[in-house]
Amino acid sequence: MIKDVERILVTEEQIMEAVQRIAKEIEKDYEGKEVLFVGLLKGSIAFMADLIKAYTKTCTIDFMAVSSYGAGTESSGRVNIIKDLSVPIDGKDIIIVEDIIDSGNTLSFIKAYFGAKNANSVRICTLLNKPSRRVVDIPVDYIGYDIEDEFVIGYGLDYNEHYRNLPYVGVLKRSIYS
């Protein structure tokens, strides 16, 4: 464990359990359909990589990058598209892959955006969920773990672009950001 981590919240083993469970659930739900997994950069990269490797059916992938945070630990509520989709999505069955859902601002924006582009269906898959922080009511279809209101890093999640490379999810020491 590195010195900036207060404690490990989700271990590598627990992450892989969630990945396997969710991949199986999606395979069952999308029997006979072809899923387009859309990962939100950069936070979803680790989860996206593991999830698609655990998924054994035919699928395609794409990425989008949006920002709502700036440099702090609070969502600003404004969502900007930094990198758009690279494939047409009309008629597609999309699963948005996210690292963590906090206020819900990012996902409600993206879900509406995909709906307007005539996707056939749009569901949301997230490794982590902070239900107590929700501002916008948005249904989340696949959840790895619900967590308390703590700022977490690792396995794709960052604070000021750092710590994404940690193989586990940890709670960041308060002294680092306050």
Ligand code: IMP
């Ligand atoms: P929302 O729009 O408030 O739901 O924010 C979602 C995005 O904020 C996530 O995709 C993360 O990039 C970021 N975020 C929210 N909570 C955390 C956290 O605890 N650690 C790191 N990033 C977070």
Ligand code: MG
């Ligand atoms: Mg993110």
